[in-house]
Every structure is written in structure tokens, then in C-alpha cells.
Amino acid sequence: DIQMTQSPSTLSTSVGDRVTITCRASQTISSWLAWYQQKPGRAPKLLINKASSLQSGVPSRFSGSGSGTEFTLTISSLQPEDFATYYCQQYNTYPYTFGQGTQLEIK
Amino acid sequence: QVTLRESGPALVKPTQTLTLTCTFSGFSLSTSGMCVSWIRQPPGKALEWLARIDWDDDKYYSTSLETRLTISKDTSKNQVILTMTNMDPVDTGTYFCARYTGVGALDYWGQGTLVTVSS
Numbered sequence: 001d002i003q004m005t006q007s008p009s010t011l012s013t014s015v016g017d018r019v020t021i022t023c024r025a026s027q028t029i030s031s032w033l034a035w036y037q038q039k040p041g042r043a044p045k046l047l048i049n050k051a052s053s054l055q056s057g058v059p060s061r062f063s064g065s066g067s068g069t070e071f072t073l074t075i076s077s078l079q080p081e082d083f084a085t086y087y088c089q090q091y092n093t094y095p096y097t098f099g100q101g102t103q104l105e106i107k
Numbered sequence: 108q109v110t111l112r113e114s115g116p117a118l119v120k121p122t123q124t125l126t127l128t129c130t131f132s133g134f135s136l137s138t139s140g141m142c143v144s145w146i147r148q149p150p151g152k153a154l155e156w157l158a159r160i161d162w163d164d165d166k167y168y169s170t171s172l173e174t175r176l177t178i179s180k181d182t183s184k185n186q187v188i189l190t191m192t193n194m195d196p197v198d199t200g201t202y203f204c205a206r207y208t209g210v211g212a213l214d215y216w217g218q219g220t221l222v223t224v225s226s
Contacts, residue, residue: 034213036213038154042218043216043217043218046211046212091212096156098156101153
């Protein structure tokens with residue numbers, strides 16, 4: 001199975017900050033990577049697919065980049081509603097696998 | 108408008124078989140490229156991908172759970188069913204179904220259903 005490793009696991013940050021989350025795959029996945037946002041008690045929400053394609057309705061402060069084994073999710077200016085847990089997922093090879101998550105906390 | 112909703116027992120006993128149903132609307136699983144996946148999440152832990160069924164009835168499973176999982180579909184009812192045998196307390200968690208469209212990843216999710224495994 002492909003292992004997905006996110007860093008950091010937790011990030012203490014403030015409104016207005018620029019935030020970058022990294023996701024590394026244990027083998028190449030081309031650009032078949034998605035990013036999801038999950039708030040407590042809610043289902044995950046797709047933010048970005050194919051590494052850098054913003055899902056319809058997602059604010060433009062979210063962006064994704066990378067290919068192969070290294071990927072990043074960037075939030076250009078953190079808003080109060082962005083405090084949540086973020087997951088990456090590869091969908092290049094079965095079984096599809098998720099990262100362990102990155103929780104954004106209020107500093 | 109695409110919606111998915113999971114249903115099934117909230118409580119199962121160890122060794123029992125869990126059957127979950129995902130009822131969806133707004134798309135058809137007979138349409139080329141459409142797929143439905145199951146994902147679970149233990150309390151306070153990360154998401155875990157379980158299985159996927161495609162419009163052409165191809166099926167894919169988690170490596171660690173494939174001997175316990177069966178996914179099937181009833182296209183006429185717009186439903187996808189997941190069974191998991193030999194349930195254990197470590198299987199406690201929220202189970203989600205989600206639509207998958209290839210390039211688009213898991214673009215629509217159900218709200219999830221909490222399953223507790225306890226005697």
C-alpha cells in the first residue's frame with residue numbers, strides 16, 4: 001500500500017497567517033492527489049483534486065501544488081472558518097490511502 | 108443535486124456482521140465513470156478508505172480488510188451496500204459513503220453513520 005505522510009500533524013496558527021501543509025507519498029502517484037477539509041462532527045469536504053484543481057465553490061485562498069511524491073496545500077490568508085483538520089488522499093493506486101491529518105489550531 | 112445517506116445499525120456485537128446501506132440521488136451508478144466508495148473514521152482518528160464499486164461492477168477493497176468486506180450495488184434502488192464480517196470493537200467509528208468520479212476524487216459525501224461494536 002502507498003503510505004501518505006502529512007506534516008505537521010498539528011499547527012498552531014492565527015487568522016491572517018499563510019499556512020502550508022505537506023503531504024508525501026511513499027511512491028509516485030503522478031498528480032492523483034486530493035485534499036479534504038473536515039470539521040468536528042462533519043463529513044470531509046473536497047477542496048482540491050488532481051493535486052492543484054480547486055473544487056467549485058472553494059475559496060481561492062486555498063491552493064494545491066506538487067506531483068510525483070511531494071505535495072502541498074496552501075491557505076494564503078487563514079480565515080476563522082478554516083480552523084479544521086485537513087487530509088490528503090492518493091487515488092492513483094488501490095487501495096486508495098489517506099494521510100493521518102493535519103489539525104489547524106488557534107494560536 | 109447530489110446527495111448520499113448512510114444507514115445501518117448503530118450498535119453491533121463482536122463477531123456479528125455489519126450491513127450498511129448508502130442511498131444516493133442526483134446521479135446513477137449505471138452511468139459510465141460513476142463509482143461509490145466507503146470510508147470509515149474511528150473516534151478521534153484519521154480517515155480510512157475501505158472499498159469502491161464502479162458503474163461496471165468492478166470492485167476494489169482495502170488490503171487489510173478485504174477478507175471481511177463485500178461491496179455490492181442495487182442500481183434500480185440507487186443503493187450501495189457494504190458488509191463487514193466478524194466485527195470487533197476496533198471497528199467502532201463513523202462510516203461514510205462518497206461518490207467518486209475519477210479525476211474528481213471523492214466529491215460528495217454522506218453525513219456518516221456511527222457504528223459502535225460492543226457486547
